[in-house]
Amino acid sequence: MSSPSPSAPDSNPSPESGQGGPLPPLPFRFSNLGGGSTIILERGRRGWPWRWAVWGLLLVSLLLNVSLLTASLGPIPDAVREQYVAGPIGPGKAKLAIIEITGSIDDSKADGISRQITQASLDSSVKGVLLRIDSPGGTVSASDRLWRDVQTRLVGRKPVVVSMGSRAASGGYYIACAGDALFAEPATITGSIGVILEIPQISGLLDKIGVEFATLTTGKFKDSGSIYRPITNEERQRFLKSIDQSYQRFLRVVAQGRKMELSQLKPLADGSIFSGEEALENGLVDFLGYQDDALRHLLKLTRLEEAQVVRYVPPNSLATLLELLELGSRLPSPHPDPDESLSLWAPASQRDQGRSMPIPLSRAQVDDWLAPRLLMLSR
Secondary structure, rough: OOOOOOOOOOOOOOOOOOOOOOOOOOOOOEOOOOOOEEEEOOOOOOOOHHHHHHHHHHHHHHHHHHHHHHHHHOOOOOOOOOEEOOOOOOOOOEEEEEEEEEEOEEEHHHHHHHHHHHHHOOOEEEEEEEEEEEEEEEEHHHHHHHHHHHHHOOOOOOOOEEEEEEEEOHHHHHHHHOOOOEOOOOOOOOOOOOEEEEEEOOOOHHHHOOOOOOOOOOOOOOOOOOOOOOHHHHHHHHHHHHHHHHHHHHHHHHHHOOOHHHHHHHHHHHOEEEEEEHHHHHOOOOOOOOOOHHHHHHHHHHOOOEEEEEEEEOOOHHHHHHHHHHHHOOOOOOOOOOOOOEEEOOOHHHHHHOOOOEEEOHHHHHHHOOOOOOEEEEE
């Protein structure tokens, strides 16, 4: 009698088999494909609704963040964030806003500060503004724009007090003259009333290395200020006329803000810098004091018993993020090819130690850097 042939395992084994109670569901099943048994793995589907819910939440969060970041690229300007500094906390509280003007002032920086001035002027809860200036100045156009913004949007509507940091010179002092009261610290460097125009000249270097640079123009003044040739006497006179026009406006701004006669101001307006104490003696500031002294005076001008003090912080926009990403992508390679781009190199002492740090510059950046421009800047 022949032995029974083995049979294929049941494709649906009973969960009751075995000892100790029911077995958990198997992650596979048996299937008889005719020639034998095949184990077919099955993907577990338990919990899939939760996974889809998590992915959905992540997608919604991503879309919300992108929409918030890209909102600044539309016609509505970026909102300026407020950072709490001191005073009572709560909705509806009267506020004193601090607007900081730091570093060299160019058109890009002036745009951001102008937005802060606009927000302070439109916010009915802001009762006074403190301009905290720590700047050596900058371009004539940027300094004049900020002075005008303070004059037209704040002065006469809300008290404006200026607190000078380590420097409030040249263009920084130009802006300060829009304030109702000026505070300088004893060690503040201020003044430097004047205008400069810098025109780099590399014609001598080109002669040494045997390079000629030819320029064709439609008029004799079209390439005035070119770095590739010395300026002519006629060009020099035109430049001096432009400088004098900006200088005369500087004098009028200071005379108006400080309520001084031009005859009294001109001896002080030869580019000289002054300490805070010297500035007080010459009538260029009203008080010696620090930022907290300026805030107390501002509170007094608002006739408030107390107020919340906030500092305006530039917004985090998608444009800012993209600028940071671009900066990161332009960081120098540890083994740069000097022929790939124009570079400014670290001092020789660092190069000798094998720590050279090139900063790649494009032709457009070099041209912008070397272009002549009027400056209200303290060196």
